[in-house]
Structure formats: C-alpha cells, structure tokens
Amino acid sequence: MNSFKKNLLKKRYNAERRFQWYGKIAIGLALSFLAVFMFQIFSKGYSAFQKTWIVTEVHYDKELLLIDAESPSKDDLENADYYDVAYKAMTSLDPGLPEEEDRQLIQMVSYKYEAEVKDLLLKNPDYLGKIVPIKLTASDDVDQVHKGNYPRDIPEQNRRVNDYQLQIYDMLNERGDILSEFNISFFTSPDSREAELAGIASSFMGTVFSILVCLAFSFPVAVLAAIYLEEFAPKNKFTDFIEVNINNLAAVPSIVFGLLGLGVLLAVFNLPRSTPLVGGITLSLMTLPTIIIAARASLKAVPPSIREAALAMGASNMQTTMHHTVPLSMPGTLSGTIIGLAQALGETAPLILIGMVAFVNTIPGTPVDPAASLPVQIYIWSESAERGFVEKVSACIMVLLAFLILMNLAAQIVRHKFEKKWS
Amino acid sequence: MSKIKAENVNVYYGSKQALFDVSIDIAEKEVTALIGPSGCGKSTFLRCLNRMNDVIEICRVEGSIKMDNLELNSRKLDVVRLRENVGMVFQKPNPFPKTIYENVAYGPTIHGIAQSKEEMDQIVETSLKKAALWNEVKDRLDEIGTGLSGGQQQRLCIARAISVSPEVILMDEPCSALDPIATAQIEELIDDLKKEVTIVIVTHSMSQAARVSQKTGFFHLGKLIEFGPTDKIFKNPDNQQTQDYITGRFG
Numbered sequence: 001m002n003s004f005k006k007n008l009l010k011k012r013y014n015a016e017r018r019f020q021w022y023g024k025i026a027i028g029l030a031l032s033f034l035a036v037f038m039f040q041i042f043s044k045g046y047s048a049f050q051k052t053w054i055v056t057e058v059h060y061d062k063e064l065l066l067i068d069a070e071s072p073s074k075d076d077l078e079n080a081d082y083y084d085v086a087y088k089a090m091t092s093l094d095p096g097l098p099e100e101e102d103r104q105l106i107q108m109v110s111y112k113y114e115a116e117v118k119d120l121l122l123k124n125p126d127y128l129g130k131i132v133p134i135k136l137t138a139s140d141d142v143d144q145v146h147k148g149n150y151p152r153d154i155p156e157q158n159r160r161v162n163d164y165q166l167q168i169y170d171m172l173n174e175r176g177d178i179l180s181e182f183n184i185s186f187f188t189s190p191d192s193r194e195a196e197l198a199g200i201a202s203s204f205m206g207t208v209f210s211i212l213v214c215l216a217f218s219f220p221v222a223v224l225a226a227i228y229l230e231e232f233a234p235k236n237k238f239t240d241f242i243e244v245n246i247n248n249l250a251a252v253p254s255i256v257f258g259l260l261g262l263g264v265l266l267a268v269f270n271l272p273r274s275t276p277l278v279g280g281i282t283l284s285l286m287t288l289p290t291i292i293i294a295a296r297a298s299l300k301a302v303p304p305s306i307r308e309a310a311l312a313m314g315a316s317n318m319q320t321t322m323h324h325t326v327p328l329s330m331p332g333t334l335s336g337t338i339i340g341l342a343q344a345l346g347e348t349a350p351l352i353l354i355g356m357v358a359f360v361n362t363i364p365g366t367p368v369d370p371a372a373s374l375p376v377q378i379y380i381w382s383e384s385a386e387r388g389f390v391e392k393v394s395a396c397i398m399v400l401l402a403f404l405i406l407m408n409l410a411a412q413i414v415r416h417k418f419e420k421k422w423s
Numbered sequence: 424m425s426k427i428k429a430e431n432v433n434v435y436y437g438s439k440q441a442l443f444d445v446s447i448d449i450a451e452k453e454v455t456a457l458i459g460p461s462g463c464g465k466s467t468f469l470r471c472l473n474r475m476n477d478v479i480e481i482c483r484v485e486g487s488i489k490m491d492n493l494e495l496n497s498r499k500l501d502v503v504r505l506r507e508n509v510g511m512v513f514q515k516p517n518p519f520p521k522t523i524y525e526n527v528a529y530g531p532t533i534h535g536i537a538q539s540k541e542e543m544d545q546i547v548e549t550s551l552k553k554a555a556l557w558n559e560v561k562d563r564l565d566e567i568g569t570g571l572s573g574g575q576q577q578r579l580c581i582a583r584a585i586s587v588s589p590e591v592i593l594m595d596e597p598c599s600a601l602d603p604i605a606t607a608q609i610e611e612l613i614d615d616l617k618k619e620v621t622i623v624i625v626t627h628s629m630s631q632a633a634r635v636s637q638k639t640g641f642f643h644l645g646k647l648i649e650f651g652p653t654d655k656i657f658k659n660p661d662n663q664q665t666q667d668y669i670t671g672r673f674g
Contacts, residue, residue, distance in 0.1 A: 235480060305517035312475060312513075312582065313530045314506035323529075324519060 041401075045394025051183035051196075052138040052146045054109055054172060058089040059131045060121055067128075077122055086117040089134060104164055106249045110137040110196050135179060140195035140388030146178055150387060160387075180262060186272055186395065190361045191372060191380070195388025198381070200396055201363045206356065206371025207278050207345065207403070213280025213345050213367050221336055225288075226295035226333070231321045250289035257285045260352030272319060274355040274370040282350045287340035294336020298329040333419040338411035342404050348375040374400045426451040426591065426621045427472060432486035432496075434467050434476070441467045443646045447487075447640055448511040449517070452497065452615060454622045456632035456653065459642035460668070465625045468642070469593050472623065473509040474502050490591070509532050510584030518568035518578035518583070523560050526568040526579055527551060530587040546586055547572025554582035555612050556603050581612060585620070592616065594624040627668060631655050641665045 064074075065080040065090065072080075090105045090113065091097065094097045097105065106113075113136045120134055121127055142162045146149040146169070156163055172178050191201030225246075233239045261282030265271045302325050310320040357376050363373040372380065378396045381389045427449040430543075434442040434457040442464045451456045457465040467476070474495065478562060488495040494507065507530075518526050527547045530536075537543035547564070551557040556578040560571070568579050577597060584592055598606040612633050613622060626632050632639050640650040641662075647664045649656060660666050 145528045303517075305513060305515055306519065307479070308475065308511075308513060309583075310529075311518065312473060312506055312511035313477065313533070314503045314587070315529075315533055316503055319533055323533075328520065337502070 001135075008203060022243070033314040041394045041397050045386035045391055045396075045398050047147045047149065048186060048391040048395030049183050050147065050180050051185065052143040053135040053179040054138045054142070055133055055135055055177040055179060056093055057131055058117055058120070061088075061128055061129050062083060064088070065128075072125075072128065074122075074125075077125060077128075080118075082114050082118045086114040087134075089117060093172070101164075104162065105168065107140050107167055108139055108168065110139055110194055111192075112137065112197060117415050123138055130164050136186075137196055138178070140386060141165075141214075143180075143196050144387050145169060146173070146180065147391075149391070166285070177422045186392075190363050191359060191377065192361060193359075195384070195386050195392060198389070198392060200374065200377060200399060202401070203372040203374050203377035203396075204361045205364050206279070206360075207373040207375075208284060209276030209364060209367040209371065210279040210351075210356075210373055211341055211345060213277055213342060214283040214287055215337070218284035218291055218340070221284075222288050222291035222337075223295050223333060225291045226299060227326060228319060229292075230296050230299040231325060232317065246289050246292050249399075250293060253349075254286055254347050255349040255353065257282055258353030260285065261350060261354045272368050272370075274358045274360070276356075276364065276367040276369075276371050276373075278354045278369065279351050279371075279373065282354055283344040283347060285352050286347065287337075290343065291333070291337050293339060294340070295329065295333040298332025301332065302328045318380065331414055335411040338407050338414065342407040342411070345404060345407065346375055346400065348379055349378050352379070374403070424451045425449065426490065427623075428487075428489045429468075429471075430487045430489075432468065432471060432484065432488060434464070434471065434485075435483045436479070437481040441645050442471075443645045447647060447650055448610065449621060449623060450638060451621050452617055452619070453637040454617050454635050455638045455640065456625060456636035457623065457625045457640045457642060458627075458629060458668075459648075460631050462626075463642040464645040465640075465642045466595055468625060469595055469625050472591070472593055473506050474500070475511065477502065481523055490563055491647060508588050509591045509593060510587065510588050510589040512577070512580050512584055512595065514598045516573060516580050518571070518576050518579050520567060520569050520610050522565045523568050523571070523579060524564040525581050527586050534587055537586060538559075547630045550582040550586040551579075553585055553616070554578045555615075556582055572605075574608060575603050575608060577601060578612065581609070581616075583668060585616070589620060591623065593623045594622065596627060598626060606631070629657075643666060643668070 004033050041114060063086040065082065067080050069075055069076050086128075087102075087106070092101050093105055100150060110116075116136055117134060120132075124132075138146065141150065142165070145152065145161055145166070150159075152159075152162065152166060161169075172202060185197070185201045187204075191200075192198040194206035226377070229239060229242065237294060265278050265281055266273055306324050306328065307320055310324050311317075315323065351373050356371065356373055357380065358368050358370060358372070359380070361371050362369070378393055378400065381393045381396065425448045427446060427447075429447045429449075432445040433440065445464075445468055447468075456458055457469065459465050470476045471484055471488055472490075472495065476484055484496050486496065490534050494500065517643075519529065521529075524547055528537075528543055531543060531546050535544055540589070545575060547598045548557060551560065556575060560579075561577060562565075568576065571579060581592075581597075591606075598609050601609065610631065613624065616622060624632075624635065638651065639653040639656040641648045641656065641660075641664075643664055649660055649662045651661075656670060662670060
C-alpha cells in the first residue's frame with residue numbers, strides 16, 4: 001500500500017470518528033438541557049406537594065356559638081355562629097396581644113379558617129363544649145417561610161411576614177405545632193385567589209373533558225376521512241388539492257384555531273363560553289390533520305398484497321377495507337391519535353381565546369361547565385405575583401408532564417404491542 | 424373443451440401498450456403455462472382473467488375474454504361473482520395475518536357458502552387436505568397463518584383459493600419465492616388440482632412449465648408468439664424466437 005492510499009484511509013477513519021463525536025455532543029447537549037429543565041421544575045415544584053398546617057386549640061363554647069338547644073341537631077350546628085370561636089382559637093396563641101393588633105395573628109392562617117373550625121365540629125358533634133386541638137391551613141406566607149422559600153433577613157417593611165408573626169411562627173414551630181403534610185387539597189380543590197388554597201382539580205377535570213370531547217369529535221371524522229382518501233377516492237387533482245390542504249392545516253398556528261373557535265363556535269353557534277365542550281371542539285380542529293396523516297400513513301403501510309389477496313377472494317372494496325386494511329392499520333392510527341391528543345393537551349393559546357382562561361373556582365362535572373385547563377392554569381398562576389404561586393406553577397407543570405408521559409407511553413405500547421411486523 | 428377464450432386482447436397502462444392482440448384458448452381441467460422474459464405481459468394477461476387489473480387505475484383492457492360464453496371484459500360483469508369462480512395465487516405468499524382457520528374460512532364467509540359451523544369446519548378441512556397442508560396444521564388451526572414457513576404459507580393461499588370451489592385458479596409465479604422442496608410440493612399439488620379445476624400458471628421456470636403444464640404459451644414484448652401443446656413448444660417449436668428462448672439464447 002503506498003503512502004497516498006494509507007493517508008486516504010486514515011482520513012476516512014478520522015472523519016468517521018469525528019462525525020460520531022459530533023453526534024455524541026449533540027445528544028449530550030440535548031440531554032443536559034432536559035436535565036436543567038427538569039431540575040428547575042422539580043426543585044421549585046416539589047414543595048407544592050407539601051401543605052403547612054398550624055395547630056391550635058379551639059373551644060366549642062355553646063354560648064359563643066349561640067346555640068340554645070340542650071341537645072342541638074345537625075341544623076343547629078350548621079347555623080351556629082363560628083366567628084367568635086374561630087377568632088378565639090387564633091388569638092389564644094398570644095393572649096397578651098392587644099385587640100387592635102389581632103389581624104396579625106388571623107393573617108397567619110387562610111381566610112377559610114372559620115369554615116375549617118366549623119367543619120371539624122360538623123364531623124365530630126360530640127366536640128361541642130370541649131376544648132380540642134385543630135389543624136388550620138397556614139397562610140401562603142407562613143407556608144413559604146416554613147418551606148424556607150421566603151427570605152427572613154430582608155427589612156421588615158419589605159416583608160409580607162412581619163417580625164411579630166415570625167416570632168409566633170418560631171414559637172409554634174418549637175412546640176411542634178407547625179405540621180407539614182402531603183397536600184391533598186392541591187389535587188382536590190379548584191383554583192383560588194389564595195395560593196394556600198389553590199388546587200388543580202378544576203383545570204385537571206377541564207383538561208380531561210376537553211381531551212375527551214376532542215377525541216370524540218376528531219377521531220371518527222379523521223379516520224373516516226383517511227379511509228376514504230386512501231382507499232376509495234380517485235387519485236386526481238382535486239384529491240391532491242385536499243391532501244395538500246390537510247398537510248397545511250397541520251402546520252397552522254394553534255391561535256388561529258382559537259380565533260375560529262371564538263368566531264364560529266361562540267359567536268355563531270352560541271355554545272357556552274369557557275367550557276371544555278368548546279375547548280375540545282377547537283382542539284379537535286388541531287388534532288384532525290394529525291390523526292388523518294397518521295391514519296393515512298398506517299393505511300399506506302398495509303402491504304398491497306393483503307388487499308390483492310382479499311380482492312382476489314371476491315371481497316368488495318368495502319369488505320377488503322373493513323375486514324383487512326383498517327384493522328391492520330389501527331395500531332398506527334391509535335398511536336397517532338394519542339400523540340395528536342398529547343399535542344392538544346399542551347395547547348394554551350386557543351383555549352385562552354375561547355375563554356377557558358377565566359377564573360373558575362368550581363370543579364366542572366360535565367363538559368358544558370366552565371373550566372380551566374392545565375396549561376392555562378400554568379399561565380394564570382405564572383401571572384400571579386404572590387410567592388406561593390411560584391411552586392404551584394412548577395407543580396402544575398409536573399402534573400401536566402406526567403399526563404403527557406403517560407399518554408406517550410400509551411402510544412408506544414399500542415404501537416409495539418399490536419402492530420403487525422411485515423417481513 | 425375450451426374454458427376461457429380470449430380474442431384480440433389489448434392492454435394499455437396509460438399510453439403504454441402492454442399487450443398486443445393476444446388470442447388464446449384455455450382448455451378446461453388442464454394446466455396452461457404462460458412463459459416469457461420479464462415484462463413480456465404474461466402476468467398482465469393473467470390478471471385480465473379475474474379483472475385484477477381493475478385495481479390499477481391507469482390500466483385499460485380492450486378485446487373479448489369469454490369464460491363459458493360469459494364476457495369477462497364488460498362493465499356489467501359482477502366482479503365479485505367472477506372472483507368467486509376464478510381464484511388466484513400470488514407470487515409472494517400473502518396469507519392474511521389471521522389464524523389458519525380464518526384464512527381458509529374467509530372466502531366461504533363472505534360468499535355465504537357455509538350454512539353452519541360444522542359445514543365451515545368441513546370446508547376448511549377439505550380445502551386444507553386438497554392443498555396437502557391438513558396434516559401439518561390440523562393441530563394448530565388457531566395459529567397465525569403468517570407464522571408458517573414460506574412453502575406452507577403458499578399452500579395455505581392455495582387452500583384459501585380453493586375453499587370457494589372455483590372453476591379456474593390463476594397462479595402468478597407461485598413458486599418463485601420458494602425453495603426446491605416446497606416447489607416440488609406445489610407442483611404435485613397442481614397436478615392433483617387439475618382433475619377438478621382449470622389452472623393457468625405464469626412461471627419463470629421453463630422446467631416447471633414443462634413439468635406441470637399440458638399447454639404452453641410463449642409471450643414476448645406483449646405479444647403471444649406461440650401457443651400449443653407443451654411437448655411441441657419445448658421439443659419442436661414453430662417459431663425461431665420461441666426456440667431461442669427455450670434454449671436459453673435470450674431472456
């Protein structure tokens with residue numbers, strides 16, 4: 001081998017080695033971006049899954065509750081006045097505090113503390129007249145202090161928790177009367193203006209309903225369109241034109257579909273605003289082309305020999321399609337559908353336009369009840385100034401990501417488990 | 424006796440003509456082999472006989488093809504009924520990705536041939552027996568047909584084709600994807616089947632044509648060059664081109 005040839009060979013090997021390194025670096029970069037992103041979200045968001053409680057004692061004094069009956073009924077308890085009892089439960093933490101300063105203590109728990117006091121008695125009617133310990137939801141400021149997210153060393157006038165409240169907090173914490181437990185209410189409560197009470201139940205249900213509506217509208221339409229175009233439609237300029245348009249539709253920015261939803265569904269058809277029904281239909285416009293393209297691709301992937309076999313047996317076009325081609329294409333179609341829905345799951349812009357951005361503090365029971373959706377909830381919370389919402393945003397992102405990962409996993413499983421391999 | 428009579432068949436793919444004035448008489452309960460080099464139009468002609476060319480949009484067939492005096496090349500013909508009578512076996516084994524039983528039962532099901540489950544079981548059994556596959560698969564009828572070996576798959580396709588008791592079976596190079604042993608089994612099968620059905624087979628292998636067929640047609644460049652008894656075509660052809668092809672001088 002002469003030296004020229006040797007050199008050439010060496011160059012070729014070097015080029016290949018370099019190329020492999022470029023690829024490795026690219027993958028490394030992508031993975032590190034993902035790692036940074038995940039770390040950011042998890043480090044900020046994990047604390048939202050903990051809820052801080054303040055433990056104090058409440059005296060269910062019949063006199064203060066304004067209950068006259070000897071053995072009060074459920075209604076009596078329901079209609080009793082809990083203001084004083086709840087107020088006393090909080091102010092008893094520091095009996096020496098002058099009355100005009102009491103707000104400082106009351107502000108350490110959520111504004112719903114009176115309801116919490118009431119709920120405990122309604123659940124345990126025999127507490128009446130007794131002094132019992134009670135857990136009250138800490139305000140988001142105390143919650144953030146407890147989680148260490150709130151700097152204590154900045155000047156008092158810039159702090160939402162003043163020195164006196166910090167002193168009470170430290171005293172309670174030393175006594176072990178500050179509890180940190182798993183935050184169930186984050187999953188069971190609707191949105192709230194108060195960070196400590198806000199939950200994702202409304203937006204989660206809104207997302208679930210939207211996706212279901214989206215599936216119900218887009219799947220049948222898309223599959224029928226794909227079957228017709230792929231198996232029955234004549235191949236001519238007009239069907240080419242339709243195909244180009246479907247491909248274009250897949251690339252249209254989602255906000256345009258939002259405007260369409262606003263202009264047609266709300267303005268012309270007068271469907272109820274801010275509801276998953278409208279949101280789902282708008283999203284289905286987006287998923288429609290995705291599903292059509294996936295369904296056509298998987299119909300195309302069914303080998304022509306299967307169609308020939310069926311046709312040669314005397315099956316009609318319809319029988320060939322329904323007995324053989326469509327069942328064989330279903331795994332691909334389904335996984336395409338799930339991926340289309342996963343895309344729709346993360347859509348924010350069109351939902352904002354059709355009004356799913358409204359503040360909803362009820363949990364929707366049907367697709368025609370007003371609701372938010374997870375991505376919109378992230379948007380709403382990220383706009384809020386309060387520190388308590390920062391961790392909620394990350395926690396909501398985590399829930400959305402978990403939802404997405406589950407759906408993509410389902411798509412993978414459907415594809416690998418049921419797809420026929422053609423040798 | 425003539426089963427299929429083709430007269431002046433011309434086939435066009437768009438503007439390209441694939442067959443030129445092909446006229447041929449296919450005799451009943453005989454094996455007719457169509458040979459010729461690649462692209463000579465023999466498969467195109469075969470597909471005219473069960474109207475499989477309908478699938479190809481740009482394909483146009485002219486001329487007359489009569490089966491028992493029924494004009495096949497007519498718009499009014501019920502293609503579904505025709506294909507019930509004219510079965511087809513393809514080059515590559517193409518069983519449905521369903522069970523062996525379902526593969527064979529598919530034709531009788533869509534044509535409503537079996538009245539009961541017992542009758543269907545009977546049809547499946549007879550078809551598989553005729554296709555010489557019964558002994559190999561009788562214990563695993565509910566296994567997927569695509570899991571069989573290549574030769575078994577092709578025999579399954581033959582069983583599927585004969586399940587509706589067709590009068591004619593078209594075979595488009597049925598052994599080209601098979602090994603010599605599987606090929607020998609299929610050839611034996613063809614020999615058995617010709618007692619009941621008319622078989623038209625397209626083949627690349629001249630020795631196969633010589634072994635299985637009674638009549639042979641030689642196609643070249645879309646024309647039927649010579650057609651006659653297999654013995655004559657292989658031993659003493661009239662045409663020089665046929666002679667050259669048979670002796671391997673071209674093709």
